[in-house]
Amino acid sequence: MSADEQEQDETHRAPVPSAHQQPVTVTTGKQRQLSRRRFLGAAASGVGLAAVGSVGGALISRSAPSAAAPSHRDTGSAQTGATAAHQWAMVIDLRYCNGCKACTTACERYHYLHQDQTWIHVFTMQSESGEQYYMPRPCMMCEDPACVPVCPVSANFRTAEGLVLVTQQRCVGTRICMNACPYQARYFNWSAPVPAPRQPFPQEPAWPVPQVEGTVGKCVFCAAMLPSGRIPECASYCPMGVIYMGDLESDIAVNGIGNVVTLSKFLTENTAIRFKTTFGTHPRVWYITGHGQTLDTDKEVA
Amino acid sequence: MSSRVEPLHSPQQDWRPGILEPVEETTDSEAPPPAIETVRSAAMRPILVRPKWFWPAVGALSAVVALGFSAWIVQLRTGLGSAGYNNQAFWAIYEANLVTFIGVSYGGAVVSAILRITKTTWRAPLTRIAEATALVTLPIGMLFIVPHLGSSWKLWELIWPPYWNLSSPILWDFFAVSTYLLATCVFFYLPLIADLSIGADRLARLQTSPGRKLLYRAYRVLAGNYNGSLSQRRLLAGAIGLVAIMVIPMAVSVHSVLSFAFASSSRPGYLETIFPVYFVVAALYSGVALVVVVVAGARRLFHLEAFIERRHLVRLGFIMVALGAAYLYLTFTEYLIDSYSNTTGNAAWVYQTLLGRYWMPFWFYFVAGGLVPILIFMFRRTRNATGVVTAAGLVLAAMWVKRLVIVIPPATEPLVRSPFGPTGALGLGWGTYHFTWVSISITVAMAAAIPLLLLIVFRLVPILPVAEMEELAAAAERAETTTTTKAAGPVVRLHAGGGAPVSALDHGETQGDDDDE
Numbered sequence: 001m002s003a004d005e006q007e008q009d010e011t012h013r014a015p016v017p018s019a020h021q022q023p024v025t026v027t028t029g030k031q032r033q034l035s036r037r038r039f040l041g042a043a044a045s046g047v048g049l050a051a052v053g054s055v056g057g058a059l060i061s062r063s064a065p066s067a068a069a070p071s072h073r074d075t076g077s078a079q080t081g082a083t084a085a086h087q088w089a090m091v092i093d094l095r096y097c098n099g100c101k102a103c104t105t106a107c108e109r110y111h112y113l114h115q116d117q118t119w120i121h122v123f124t125m126q127s128e129s130g131e132q133y134y135m136p137r138p139c140m141m142c143e144d145p146a147c148v149p150v151c152p153v154s155a156n157f158r159t160a161e162g163l164v165l166v167t168q169q170r171c172v173g174t175r176i177c178m179n180a181c182p183y184q185a186r187y188f189n190w191s192a193p194v195p196a197p198r199q200p201f202p203q204e205p206a207w208p209v210p211q212v213e214g215t216v217g218k219c220v221f222c223a224a225m226l227p228s229g230r231i232p233e234c235a236s237y238c239p240m241g242v243i244y245m246g247d248l249e250s251d252i253a254v255n256g257i258g259n260v261v262t263l264s265k266f267l268t269e270n271t272a273i274r275f276k277t278t279f280g281t282h283p284r285v286w287y288i289t290g291h292g293q294t295l296d297t298d299k300e301v302a
Numbered sequence: 303m304s305s306r307v308e309p310l311h312s313p314q315q316d317w318r319p320g321i322l323e324p325v326e327e328t329t330d331s332e333a334p335p336p337a338i339e340t341v342r343s344a345a346m347r348p349i350l351v352r353p354k355w356f357w358p359a360v361g362a363l364s365a366v367v368a369l370g371f372s373a374w375i376v377q378l379r380t381g382l383g384s385a386g387y388n389n390q391a392f393w394a395i396y397e398a399n400l401v402t403f404i405g406v407s408y409g410g411a412v413v414s415a416i417l418r419i420t421k422t423t424w425r426a427p428l429t430r431i432a433e434a435t436a437l438v439t440l441p442i443g444m445l446f447i448v449p450h451l452g453s454s455w456k457l458w459e460l461i462w463p464p465y466w467n468l469s470s471p472i473l474w475d476f477f478a479v480s481t482y483l484l485a486t487c488v489f490f491y492l493p494l495i496a497d498l499s500i501g502a503d504r505l506a507r508l509q510t511s512p513g514r515k516l517l518y519r520a521y522r523v524l525a526g527n528y529n530g531s532l533s534q535r536r537l538l539a540g541a542i543g544l545v546a547i548m549v550i551p552m553a554v555s556v557h558s559v560l561s562f563a564f565a566s567s568s569r570p571g572y573l574e575t576i577f578p579v580y581f582v583v584a585a586l587y588s589g590v591a592l593v594v595v596v597v598a599g600a601r602r603l604f605h606l607e608a609f610i611e612r613r614h615l616v617r618l619g620f621i622m623v624a625l626g627a628a629y630l631y632l633t634f635t636e637y638l639i640d641s642y643s644n645t646t647g648n649a650a651w652v653y654q655t656l657l658g659r660y661w662m663p664f665w666f667y668f669v670a671g672g673l674v675p676i677l678i679f680m681f682r683r684t685r686n687a688t689g690v691v692t693a694a695g696l697v698l699a700a701m702w703v704k705r706l707v708i709v710i711p712p713a714t715e716p717l718v719r720s721p722f723g724p725t726g727a728l729g730l731g732w733g734t735y736h737f738t739w740v741s742i743s744i745t746v747a748m749a750a751a752i753p754l755l756l757l758i759v760f761r762l763v764p765i766l767p768v769a770e771m772e773e774l775a776a777a778a779e780r781a782e783t784t785t786t787t788k789a790a791g792p793v794v795r796l797h798a799g800g801g802a803p804v805s806a807l808d809h810g811e812t813q814g815d816d817d818d819e
């Protein structure tokens with residue numbers, strides 16, 4: 001029990017930035033030892049019930065009074081017990097996004113997608129103060145993805161490195177994953193895909209080019225280029241350096257304009273939040289808000 | 303009580319020979335039904351005498367089905383987008399059709415199984431028609447999986463165990479519906495065995511054409527060794543009773559599981575714990591409506607007025623309206639509670655459904671499928687066969703529209719929106735489903751396939767459950783002669799015109815309500 005509690009305490013938790021945002025939990029590197037399975041196992045053993053209580057108490061005391069709602073699911077962030085070399089994550093710094101949609105275009109060009117297949121979609125949003133801001137949304141690469149368990153033919157899967165991918169050769173096109181994803185991150189091939197030139201590699205989940213008609217596609221975090229150390233297409237084409245590709249294992253994140261940051265520090269210092277944490281999906285995409293501020297000022301990058 | 307097999311009774315006595323043999327020659331002209339006709343003759347008449355309208359009707363319906371088939375070919379070639387789908391309306395008409403068509407097959411189960419289990423004797427002339435309706439509509443409903451799938455050529459993957467993902471509600475659907483299909487077939491076949499045996503006896507003398515010969519062969523094979531002996535009848539009655547009991551939980555599970563495909567998500571409007579009940583009641587409601595329409599149609603087209611009375615329709619109508627009221631209540635509950643929660647997602651879809659972009663279909667359901675059937679039954683003037691059939695037709699249309707209202711608004715709702723934007727206008731807007739000729743054609747074709755297959759089924763198997771009706775009538779007669787108390791259950795009319803037919807509905811019912819002939 002005390003071990004669990006200790007692990008909880010080790011997680012970096014930032015104060016709640018505003019009422020609509022969820023408390024941040026960044027668990028990186030070696031700290032991501034508290035799997036939900038282990039946690040639930042401890043809870044089930046009876047001794048753990050007290051742990052739940054004390055963790056809950058810690059939660060309430062350390063964050064805004066309204067934060068009693070987040071369950072213990074939100075405190076135990078990573079569930080992968082696997083020892084993969086990388087745990088891919090993305091940080092999107094909304095402070096600098098100017099809505100140019102260069103990321104969308106780059107992704108669509110790179111993966112030979114139709115115009116409406118905005119694997120990274122830039123939403124126009126409005127802040128509480130009435131100011132417009134932009135919010136790019138790739139696939140969240142959820143740690144507990146809603147899209148995977150609903151597929152009848154097991155076409156969706158999650159890799160040990162934390163990537164949620166689709167086997168398009170197998171996908172039958174029931175579209176129940178499009179229903180399940182709370183982020184509307186999935187896009188169907190309603191007609192013949194954009195013709196792509198002959199590819200040097202076979203079409204596979206990590207390299208879904210060309211797309212397959214009648215199947216679901218989505219952002220793959222550019223899984224095929226990650227092993228060679230390249231950052232995703234959307235990140236490298238973002239002129240504002242908004243999109244960082246990171247690795248929770250090595251605790252490093254890089255954006256397209258050459259900034260390298262310590263991931264955990266970057267997230268904590270900037271009060272990064274994740275999108276729709278109430279859905280229990282545990283996204284691997286963090287957002288840095290601050291859209292109330294003027295763009296192009298107070299840029300603090302470690 | 304009267305359907306119990308009486309051990310002291312010889313089957314031969316039950317199966318009284320027909321008073322008058324029908325015109326046995328195949329004629330293209332529609333022979334008027336004989337003045338006095340036994341149930342045996344009437345049940346075989348659609349098989350032996352081809353109605354004048356048969357081939358034109360089959361031709362017209364087949365043409366519609368062919369149009370749908372060509373639309374499906376177009377969809378295969380151009381992709382699912384040709385059916386009007388897009389990323390923000392990923393589920394729409396085919397999913398609504400899947401639910402509707404599988405739903406209406408439930409009507410056969412309720413009329414037949416529930417009325418069998420409750421030993422409701424007036425059901426007897428209706429069971430074959432009801433079971434045939436279930437048998438025909440269920441495969442048609444299942445067939446909607448094919449246009450629904452983006453890659454229908456990979457359908458085999460659903461029956462390939464290594465690919466199965468047992469946590470998927472779609473897979474549960476697939477298992478539940480397949481099992482239910484098997485049960486429906488058995489439930490159609492078991493009560494048919496005795497009738498096939500009777501029919502084979504009759505066809506034996508009438509093997510005038512190759513078609514007849516084939517039919518006779520088929521009857522003999524399918525009837526097996528059935529000879530109507532007491533032990534066989536007892537066994538069969540037991541089996542039918544067992545399957546009738548099994549069909550009901552199975553049907554409930556099918557419609558519950560169908561709803562899971564929607565409800566097991568975080569989408570506002572789909573994430574509803576009321577959905578399983580909601581779907582089951584909707585299926586029963588529209589299913590009974592379809593049975594009403596089919597019974598009324600068969601009664602008129604095959605001249606079964608002597609056996610299926612107007613009051614049968616009114617009686618079915620009561621069941622339908624009761625279910626309609628239950629469904630109205632569930633609808634009310636769903637929208638009321640969702641509108642109370644007032645989260646962005648729920649508030650938006652309830653608003654859009656009731657007052658916004660989907661107000662027309664919703665209120666069409668409310669009036670045509672909710673209020674009007676109840677109103678029709680509230681007044682004695684309209685509470686008759688015509689009223690029931692009108693109401694049933696409205697219910698079928700309204701419940702299809704209601705399924706669209708269940709499926710489309712939540713699917714088109716934007717999930718990524720600005721919490722502070724003007725009423726969620728920012729972020730993603732609402733999606734729109736566009737009806738196209740492809741999706742409409744496929745839908746109409748599937749709907750046309752129902753009467754098409756029913757016409758064919760009724761020209762192949764006895765349209766009335768002869769053995770069951772005779773048995774019930776004999777049991778009632780026995781009860782009347784042996785006792786003077788009111789023990790005699792209501793029985794079935796066995797012959798038309800002659801003598802004093804025992805009406806199915808003469809006993810202890812509210813007579814004034816029914817529109818007797």
Ligand code: SF4
Nearest residue numbers: 139140142146147181
């Ligand atoms: S964002 Fe959607 S598609 Fe991506 S992993 Fe999560 S649930 Fe699946």
Ligand code: SF4
Nearest residue numbers: 107219221222232234
């Ligand atoms: S990570 Fe790759 S696949 Fe995903 S949005 Fe960016 S460019 Fe597209």
